[in-house]
Amino acid sequence: MNWDAIGAIAETIGVLGVIVTIGYLAIQVRQGNRQEAVHGVQAAVKEFVNTYAAVTADELNAENFRAGLSHFDELTRNDKAIFHSKMQLLASGLYQVMVMYESGMLPDEELYSKSESLFLSFVLSPGGNQWWEAYKHLPPRTFKVHVDKRLSDENLNITPANEDLDWYKFD
Secondary structure (H helix, E strand, O other): OOHHHHHHHHHHHHHHHHHHHHHHHHHHHHHHHHHHHHHHHHHHHHHHHHHHHHHOOOHHHHHHHHHHHHHHHHOOHHHHHHHHHHHHHHHHHHHHHHHHHHOOOOOOHHHHHHHHHHHHHHHHOHHHHHHHHHHOOOOOHHHHHHHHHHHOOOOOOOOOHHHHOHHHOOO
16 A cells, blocks of 8 residues: 555545534534523523513502503503503513414423413403503514404403403402
């Protein structure tokens, strides 16, 4: 064997080593991207769930939310601002969940559907509807259009939260 042949074999082995290394790195990057996507979905869902939990986490919050769902127009300015903040956080959380669902990053249709139904049940209440009419110009257009389309669907089978769930009823 001559030195040229040995050099060609070494070069071939080197090229194969580079190809294997690039393939390995590509797999690692893809796995990292998937993991980041999963963490993003988890964060969006967790934010929505935590916001929902905080809405009625204590007596003062629960009372404000119940009153807002039933009689938004009768709330004081401060109570309207508090109710608005809660609803805005819920809307933002649902929007994040919606974007992830529509992009395929959140494959769980039931989780998306239940999150959407919960938000819509709030907006279907008298006070929630008043809030939505005042607020809906602020979120992204796609979210506004989606919510309005769902609310106008004659086949929508969602009961307003203040009629359906005892803890949201305002006496």
